[in-house]
Amino acid sequence: MDSLTLGQHTFTSRLILGTGKFSDAETMLKAIQASGAQLVTVALRRFNRERPSDDLLGPLLTIKGLTLMPNTSGACNAQEAVKAARIARELSGSKFIKVEIHPNPHHLMPDAIETLEATRILAAEGFVVMPYMPADPVLAKRLEDVGCASVMPLGSGIGTGHGLATADLLKIIIRDSRVPVIVDAGLRSPADAALAMEIGCDAVLVNSAIAIAGDPVAMAAAFALAVQAGHSARLAGIMSQSEEAVPTSPLTSFLSNAGST
Amino acid sequence: MSALTPDWLNPDPWLTRAQNTGTRAVRQALATECPGIAELAALLSPAAGEALDRLATRAQFLTRRQFGRTITLYVPLYLSDFCKNGCVYCGFAADRRQPRRRLEHDDIIAEMDTLKVMGFEEILLLTGERTPQADFDYIRAAVALAAERFDLVTVEVFPMTREEYHGLTEAGCTGMTMYQETYDPAVYERMHRWGPKRDYQYRLETPARALAAGLRTAGLGALLGLADPVRDALALFQHVQTLRKQYWRSGISVSFPRIRPQLGGFTPPFLVSDRFLVQVICAFRICMPDLPLTLSTREPAWFRDGIAGVGINKMSIASRTTVGGYHDGSTTDDGLPACPSSARELGQGQFKVSDNRSIENFCAMLKSKDLEPVFKNWDAVYRDIAQSA
Numbered sequence: 001m002d003s004l005t006l007g008q009h010t011f012t013s014r015l016i017l018g019t020g021k022f023s024d025a026e027t028m029l030k031a032i033q034a035s036g037a038q039l040v041t042v043a044l045r046r047f048n049r050e051r052p053s054d055d056l057l058g059p060l061l062t063i064k065g066l067t068l069m070p071n072t073s074g075a076c077n078a079q080e081a082v083k084a085a086r087i088a089r090e091l092s093g094s095k096f097i098k099v100e101i102h103p104n105p106h107h108l109m110p111d112a113i114e115t116l117e118a119t120r121i122l123a124a125e126g127f128v129v130m131p132y133m134p135a136d137p138v139l140a141k142r143l144e145d146v147g148c149a150s151v152m153p154l155g156s157g158i159g160t161g162h163g164l165a166t167a168d169l170l171k172i173i174i175r176d177s178r179v180p181v182i183v184d185a186g187l188r189s190p191a192d193a194a195l196a197m198e199i200g201c202d203a204v205l206v207n208s209a210i211a212i213a214g215d216p217v218a219m220a221a222a223f224a225l226a227v228q229a230g231h232s233a234r235l236a237g238i239m240s241q242s243e244e245a246v247p248t249s250p251l252t253s254f255l256s257n258a259g260s261t
Numbered sequence: 262m263s264a265l266t267p268d269w270l271n272p273d274p275w276l277t278r279a280q281n282t283g284t285r286a287v288r289q290a291l292a293t294e295c296p297g298i299a300e301l302a303a304l305l306s307p308a309a310g311e312a313l314d315r316l317a318t319r320a321q322f323l324t325r326r327q328f329g330r331t332i333t334l335y336v337p338l339y340l341s342d343f344c345k346n347g348c349v350y351c352g353f354a355a356d357r358r359q360p361r362r363r364l365e366h367d368d369i370i371a372e373m374d375t376l377k378v379m380g381f382e383e384i385l386l387l388t389g390e391r392t393p394q395a396d397f398d399y400i401r402a403a404v405a406l407a408a409e410r411f412d413l414v415t416v417e418v419f420p421m422t423r424e425e426y427h428g429l430t431e432a433g434c435t436g437m438t439m440y441q442e443t444y445d446p447a448v449y450e451r452m453h454r455w456g457p458k459r460d461y462q463y464r465l466e467t468p469a470r471a472l473a474a475g476l477r478t479a480g481l482g483a484l485l486g487l488a489d490p491v492r493d494a495l496a497l498f499q500h501v502q503t504l505r506k507q508y509w510r511s512g513i514s515v516s517f518p519r520i521r522p523q524l525g526g527f528t529p530p531f532l533v534s535d536r537f538l539v540q541v542i543c544a545f546r547i548c549m550p551d552l553p554l555t556l557s558t559r560e561p562a563w564f565r566d567g568i569a570g571v572g573i574n575k576m577s578i579a580s581r582t583t584v585g586g587y588h589d590g591s592t593t594d595d596g597l598p599a600c601p602s603s604a605r606e607l608g609q610g611q612f613k614v615s616d617n618r619s620i621e622n623f624c625a626m627l628k629s630k631d632l633e634p635v636f637k638n639w640d641a642v643y644r645d646i647a648q649s650a
Contacts (some may be wrong), residue, residue, distance in 0.1 A: 025634050046635075046637065047640070050382075051376070087640075104510060106551040210328050212325045212326065
């Protein structure tokens, strides 16, 4: 069966959901179910054991068959991310960790240097490490070298909805990668997700585009269809692009005429 | 402005644009991909005021895109109302004849524990000017108590030295708030009659000192109504931009305090209308889409309800502007601490609280607007490392 493998784990869904930005936990849970996602990410900073109504972890634990991937959003450097990952593993029981290190709290761009260091440490500790990273083909290989389970390059800035602004770089990463490539951040519409899958991504991670949609649950279902469509199209073989029309009669057909050498 | 205004802050070059922009320039400002000070000036203009709903629509879109359907909540705790400044607009000013008080060690713990029961994970500690009753050691001790209980601990106290801010960071402080009150030096001088706060420049440089010392966040603002609010908004924007470039790892936020009635009957020189306050908030959101924008309980419930999620993404609730006051035994029907009456606030607080709703009522309002109240949006694990580093 066609599946996504991350570490020792396999998933039939190639749509991963983020859990922030929803208007309430009930909508978040319905969106997850509508999306068919088997893997979701949740920020350690949104774990709140002291106020259940403010807690994102508790509701997620109620969904059977769902794998949690805590993330280290809020960490400014590798040291903070590593400590957050260890605590998140204790609280969630999951070995998955999305390394997310963005020292600037405004634009939330990932710190390549600190991400590499945190990935190295956590992979050595047995985590299934999924680093959120700039769309940098060299960094992707460096992360692979230190043991990440996948790379998660950004399509564009978190929450911007600018889609696959980094498409040319993503194509290089996809071409060269030995681990799954999961586009994380920037997707605006199901069309973006389908395109990401068509160019060869193994999965996509979506949060804002679903959470702030007019109908988050319906949008989650739409993304699921788009991811499946894009992946199926990739497998089916997409016709190549050309600037020129291809004539029915080849222009070089004269070469096969008598007299050519 | 007088020669005291640093060039990097001076809003004068943009004032004409803010006063005379036409509708075409407003449309351009709304459509610009990377708006800056020129666009802010255009969006503060009367012409932009005519298009207020377009500004609000754009602001809501940008707020939702950056922060989702959430409003982060925090609570202030006034530790002390001793002061030695002569701010003409402040209920704590040194010449006000009123009983003064500070919270002692056990009081602080009782107040904080009460706030924890209420569900808060972010606390803002406040005092007046540095006094023997509320000095650096007192603040640091309070920060340490707060850090044992809350994920985020910020202070809105007197300006400190860089070394002192470093000491607060080590005690678990994550951020500070320091309003310049007004960026107009001449008005600033008139409004601050005596005391250390008369030093405009030292106060202006305070957020930079705090960030350089290791605090993660700085909250800025101007007390709208003290001076020309357009000039203050433009200068505030320049202040934020300058800090963001210098301290790129730091979080900057902006608040929009509008001067309200308080002890002493001060009448603000400039009227900041409800419509114009909305315009300022939306203009900031449009020109700084990724900046946290805060609104306190100075503003009435109907205004906060309307602006929540439309520019504003962070709010206080259940606030008391008197010293302590959360752990005084008065409770609501659900057993949680009751909010004080407005009469009590007006009689004793730093300013009048205009939104006296309980947390539950406020959260119900947010939910009715499809907004999730978020009490915890950070984790102390990150702060603990900063302390031990």
